[in-house]
Amino acid sequence: MSKPRTTITDIARELKVSPSTVSRALNNHPAISGQTREAVIALARKLNYQPNLLALSLLRKRTNTIGVIVPEITSYFFSSVIGGVQDLLTAQGMNMIIGQSNESLDEEMALVEKFTSIRVDGFLISPSRETKEYGHLQVLKDSRFPLVIFDRDCEDLEVDKVFVDEYRGAFQAVEYLIHTGCRRIAHIAGSSSLSTARHRLAAYKDALRKYQLPVLEDYIVESSGFTPEAGIEPTRRLLALSNPPDAIFTINDGVAIGAMYVIKEAGIAIPDEISVIGFDDEPYSCYFKPSLSTVWQPTYELGMLSARILMKRVNAAQEAFTPKVEMLFPELIVRGSSR
Numbered sequence: 578m579s580k581p582r583t584t585i586t587d588i589a590r591e592l593k594v595s596p597s598t599v600s601r602a603l604n605n606h607p608a609i610s611g612q613t614r615e616a617v618i619a620l621a622r623k624l625n626y627q628p629n630l631l632a633l634s635l636l637r638k639r640t641n642t643i644g645v646i647v648p649e650i651t652s653y654f655f656s657s658v659i660g661g662v663q664d665l666l667t668a669q670g671m672n673m674i675i676g677q678s679n680e681s682l683d684e685e686m687a688l689v690e691k692f693t694s695i696r697v698d699g700f701l702i703s704p705s706r707e708t709k710e711y712g713h714l715q716v717l718k719d720s721r722f723p724l725v726i727f728d729r730d731c732e733d734l735e736v737d738k739v740f741v742d743e744y745r746g747a748f749q750a751v752e753y754l755i756h757t758g759c760r761r762i763a764h765i766a767g768s769s770s771l772s773t774a775r776h777r778l779a780a781y782k783d784a785l786r787k788y789q790l791p792v793l794e795d796y797i798v799e800s801s802g803f804t805p806e807a808g809i810e811p812t813r814r815l816l817a818l819s820n821p822p823d824a825i826f827t828i829n830d831g832v833a834i835g836a837m838y839v840i841k842e843a844g845i846a847i848p849d850e851i852s853v854i855g856f857d858d859e860p861y862s863c864y865f866k867p868s869l870s871t872v873w874q875p876t877y878e879l880g881m882l883s884a885r886i887l888m889k890r891v892n893a894a895q896e897a898f899t900p901k902v903e904m905l906f907p908e909l910i911v912r913g914s915s916r
Contacts, residue, residue: 648703657877754826766781
């Protein structure tokens with residue numbers, strides 16, 4: 578049989594003091610003398626006393642745990658964001674529990690319900706591709722759960738939000754292609770259900786209009802996802818046009834890699850005949866030949882800022898506040914895949 582767990586009552590019995598005295602001593606209460614505090618701590622160490630965290634959380638009405646829900650955790654983007662979240666929370670003595678929605682609204686709703694049932698202190702959520710209605714998130718807000726939405730927007734939900742300026746980064750990319758002489762610029766877009774994809778598409782169109790270049794629907798193809806495989810069929814469609822593009826701006830680096838594969842397979846030179854620019858600056862982007870021009874996003878900072886704002890709300894308890902929207906800025910990284 579395993580040895581029974583040491584409790585505050587066991588320590589109090591051996592020292593012949595009350596359990597409340599032991600509890601106060603362990604929490605460094607000023608009403609407890611230094612001699613008593615030292616005796617309690619010494620015996621607690623000797624008996625290998627471990628506090629009952631569940632009981633403490635119920636007593637303090639805090640679990641010191643944050644629920645983080647993301648569409649997926651394997652990409653560099655979200656793993657880097659989670660790294661920023663973890664470093665901020667660890668520095669404040671907090672824990673986190675991570676849930677992956679797999680781009681599913683049903684799974685996202687189930688995770689919100691599960692995390693609520695285990696009494697997390699707040700939520701950090703990047704909505705799924707299917708999240709077009711926000712009733713489950715509105716319930717969190719109405720229940721006074723601290724909530725920060727990051728990366729992908731929920732336009733009608735008035736809560737704290739943290740984003741990267743997708744529009745600015747995409748505009749810089751397309752404008753650079755124009756400045757280097759490209760005139761037939763195509764865009765492999767993301768799902769129109771995502772705010773990030775809509776912002777990048779809008780920037781693409783606005784950049785063309787600024788320089789009096791036509792916006793051609795044949796040059797805009799929606800990808801089925803964010804992987805290299807998702808870039809293959811859209812690129813083949815673009816290259817099959819009677820007047821194929823001389824540049825392609827893609828929704829992300831994964832799709833850009835798929836596009837480059839198809840272009841090389843067709844015997845077309847990059848960037849001499851066609852330029853390619855991605856988005857995200859994945860770690861592998863600089864190792865391809867030619868290396869991939871892309872738009873860098875401050876992903877780690879995105880996670881850290883989101884967690885910092887959330888903790889401010891958690892520590893402010895039930896105080897009323899006006900939701901804030903914070904914006905971080907991307908940067909164009911020019912490499913070998915563009916002129």
